[in-house]
Amino acid sequence: MTDSPAPSPATSQSGIPWRSIAERYALVVLVVGLFVLFALLPASGAVFTSPQNLRALVSNQGVPLLIAVAAVFPLAAGYFDFSVGAVAASSSVVTAAALADFSTPLPIAVALGVLFGMITGTVLGLLIAYAGVNPFISTLGVATLLGGVIFAYTGGLRISAGIPTELTDIGSRDWLGVPRVIVVAGAVALAAWWILSQTVFGRRLYAVGSNARATHLLGVNVRRTQLLAFVASGTIAGLGGVLLLARNGGATSDNGMMMLFPALTAVLLSTIVIHVGRPSVPGVVIAILFIAVTVSGLTLVGTPPWVNQVFNGAALLLAVAFARLAGLRATRGRKKAAG
Amino acid sequence: MIDPTPGDPELVLRVTRLSKTYATRVVTGVDWALRPGRVHALLGGNGSGKSTLLKMIAGVVSPDPGGVIEIGGVHHASESYGPSAAAGGRLRFVHQDLGLVDDLSIADNFALATRYPRTRLGAVDDRALVRHVRAQLERRGLDLDPRLPVGLLRPTERTLVAIARAFDGVEAEPAILVLDEPTASLPVDEVAHLFDTIRELRGLGHSIAFVSHRLGEVAEIADDVTILRDGAVVGEGEISEFPEARIVELIAGHPPEGARARRPSGQTVAAPALSLRAFGAGPLHDLGLDVHAGEIVGVAGLVGSGRSSLLRGIFGDLPATGTVSVAGRVLPHAGTGAAVRAGIAFVPEDRQRDAAYPERPVWENLSAAILARYRRFGRLSTRRERADAPSAMARFRVRAPAASVPLAALSGGNQQKVILARWLRADPRVLLLDEPTQGVDAVARDEIHELVRDAAERGTAVLVVSSDLEELEQLSHRVIVLEGGRLVDDLRGDDVTREAITHAMHETGA
Incomplete structure (x- = not known):
């Protein structure tokens, strides 16, 4: 076999791809390292490792996890979805309004909130996949529009009266010692992971993101796949909104943009974990933990509040830069092979 | 035959011992000369090296060292030749795709290639541009509004606009125009207008080299021909020495003895596939x-x-x-x-654009068309996909260090075998x-x-x-x-x- 190509850059001479392993699990190591650091620092240590703090640290991540998982589906197909935060915010308003203003039974109110997210996702999917509207503009446009509608309905006030305790219990109480909010968010994330990594649909979704034209020429209905990615995104973001209502005990009156950026950061960071170059649910879980541990630790060390915002922005930029570098390396390998 | 004396002032363009090597040598020591005021047809089959030769002369592909490109009496060693030397020698190219932006006006297409005239305040001077472009179009006998979007023009008009643009800035002194398959996208009945323009340019003392596959047209317009095969010149001279039958023979060459298709045995009676x-x-x-x-x-x-x-x-x-x-x-x-x-299975021409998942592993590329086979109760068995990959690679002669390397790490030939294998596995x-x-x-x-x-x-x-x-x-x-x-x-x-x-x-x- 004379023309066997050069081994892939990730494979070392010994056959064990150490470099690839280091690259894939760098963020996991970083999370553990940060955790140990904040646990040992005298300024934060005792409080940081207290059960109350750890419980809050984890419980607070249920809603961001769902919103980030929602954004994984469109990004797998190659599109950023800037609407996930706004969809979650408006779904929480829909459910809260159904409960408080229309006295709807709880299961129906929850279903309405999720359905609202699903419909928004369907509309976006139709616009982007079938009408060919630029995804950046349509998702940002829908986000802005929903933010305005929320303000118009709530007048900038929280809807907090009339939310039944069955719902708020999910946000604050435990099942067998595990916060319920984490059980619900974890179950949804597990289902999303299964769809993305264990089914033909998931494989096709990533294939569309990798090369839409090639996937079309394999006989796959690319538009329907893209549409379903946005339906999944809207539905999961809707679930996130209902969970947000349960956690806060009231519907937010903000436009959801404050929830969008952590989700975007997490999804982008997920592309440099485990499956380098593509977003994934396990990657999102690690990225969310990374952000949560850092923000909590920094707060306890006594850094001023603006540091959090700077950290979020810096993490977003770093995630983009790393993802770009990983992409560049893949392209360079391709050029080498073509030349 | 063309006089091969070096430095002959009669020759406006001469290349000597020009070669180009990629993985294999695609142009081999070509000597070629263009005489002033002549229309010269460059002929050859696909892969004969004529496009590469033209690209080297345009300065967009760098030739192997050792050759000489001589324009208007100025010698350039092949290793130091580039696009600026080509432009300095009043060499003008119109590529096959014409390089026009359909959405923009004719005037904008001119300005993009040269520059936008400015007013004293630094804004784009649209009126001056339109005036200038109108004059340039009229020089080529084109009565077109420079504000028209190029996309609205007929195919011949587009070609003529591209030629007029190429001649923007050329005044009285003779220039060299190189046209790569100018008639390929033109309906046969529209070619006449283009040929009128070529004849007119020749009458003004310009020299024109062009590539064409339509031999009828070559006989009609060309003064000289050069025929390439397998990267080398196999025939050159005045058109009168080259009747069509001889050109066809030179383009095709002689078939070597060797692999021939095995004819299907017996007559098929079933419905056609x-x-x-x-x-x-x-x-x-x-x-x-x-x-x-x-x-x-x-x-x-x-x-x-x-x-x-x-x-x-x-x-x-x-x-x-x-x-x-x-x-x-x-x-x-x-x-x-x-x-x-x-x-039905389809292996498209442009592998990178239409078939490959370059950053994905070989095994995933191999099973892309037969995913249904690996599905049990809604779950895709990645483990079985990977397990089947080595035998598929052996069967379809894909050479790769492992099934887990990205497709992009393979050579072009092995990538193509992966794409073919992807479909052949589906029978x-x-x-x-x-x-x-x-x-x-x-x-x-x-x-x-x-x-x-x-x-x-x-x-x-x-x-x-x-x-x-x-x-x-x-x-x-x-x-x-x-x-x-x-x-x-x-x-x-x-x-x-x-x-x-x-x-x-x-x-x-x-």
Whole structure:
């Protein structure tokens, strides 16, 4: 076999791809390292490792996890979805309004909130996949529009009266010692992971993101796949909104943009974990933990509040830069092979 | 013959010992000269090296060291030659795609290539630009409003606008115009206007070199011809010395003894595996064709003849009219999904754009067309996909360090074998191949041909489009020739030779 190509850059001479392993699990190591650091620092240590703090640290991540998982589906197909935060915010308003203003039974109110997210996702999917509207503009446009509608309905006030305790219990109480909010968010994330990594649909979704034209020429209905990615995104973001209502005990009156950026950061960071170059649910879980541990630790060390915002922005930029570098390396390998 | 004395002031452009080596040598020590006030046709089959030669002269492809490019008496060593030297020598190029932006106006297209005139305040001076462009168009006898978007122009007008733009800035002194297949995208009846312009430019003392596949046109317009084959000059001189038959013979060369297609034995009685009736797609109209199981049918035709539209139309990637039947059952007009379900496979021409998942591992690329086989209770078994990959790689002669490396890490030939294997694993009834061995080395090319023949022997009907006539000769049981959207010839048996195909492609209609 004379023309066997050069081994892939990730494979070392010994056959064990150490470099690839280091690259894939760098963020996991970083999370553990940060955790140990904040646990040992005298300024934060005792409080940081207290059960109350750890419980809050984890419980607070249920809603961001769902919103980030929602954004994984469109990004797998190659599109950023800037609407996930706004969809979650408006779904929480829909459910809260159904409960408080229309006295709807709880299961129906929850279903309405999720359905609202699903419909928004369907509309976006139709616009982007079938009408060919630029995804950046349509998702940002829908986000802005929903933010305005929320303000118009709530007048900038929280809807907090009339939310039944069955719902708020999910946000604050435990099942067998595990916060319920984490059980619900974890179950949804597990289902999303299964769809993305264990089914033909998931494989096709990533294939569309990798090369839409090639996937079309394999006989796959690319538009329907893209549409379903946005339906999944809207539905999961809707679930996130209902969970947000349960956690806060009231519907937010903000436009959801404050929830969008952590989700975007997490999804982008997920592309440099485990499956380098593509977003994934396990990657999102690690990225969310990374952000949560850092923000909590920094707060306890006594850094001023603006540091959090700077950290979020810096993490977003770093995630983009790393993802770009990983992409560049893949392209360079391709050029080498073509030349 | 052209006098080969160096430094001859009579020659406006001369290249000496010009070569280009990529993986193999594609241009071999070419000497070529253009005389002033002459129209010079550069002829040759696909892969003969004429495009590479022109690109080297344009300065966009760097030649191997050791050659000389001489423009207007100025010598340039091949290693230090670049686009600026070409422009300095008043060399003007009009490439095959013309380099025009359809959405912009003629005036904007001029300004993009040169510069925008400015007012004293630094804003773009639109009136001055339009005035200037109108004058340039009039010089070429074009009565067009410079504010018209280029997209609204007829094909000939577009070519003439591109030529007028190339001559923007050329005053009285003679220039050299190089046209790469200027007539390829033009309807036959519109070519006359272009030729008037070429004659007029020649009358003004300019020299024109052009590439064409239409030999009828060459006889009509050219003063001199040069014929290339396999990267070397095989014939040059005045057009009067080269009757069409001699040109065809020189382009095709002599067929070597060697691999020929194994003819299918016996007559097929079953319904054809693929059947087209009143089929139309792109430029194609009212086409009828039957391909039987086990048969390999080659498709020959020039650029624009509709050969790629034929495959894309059958596969549902292009809107088509008429009927396509697979094994006697009519295919619904329902896109690529219906075609794949009916058992049609399509290996497109542009692998990177249309087929590859370059950053994904080889095993994933290999199983992309047969995912349903690995699905149990809704779950995709990645483990079984990976486990099957090594045997598939061995069967389809894919050489890679492991099934887990990204496709992009493989050589072009091995990547192409992966794409072909992806479809052959699905045991298709009909296999459509568009330029299956383009840019592939000789060994991989033979292996790909062997894989296609094996598939045909197992009963797949194969339709293969290629501009490589040697490939068609070696692979096909039958060759159909397309021109201007019509089937103009159906060569069978002993007629499947490069000479006959070349003849059929160039003779008819032109």
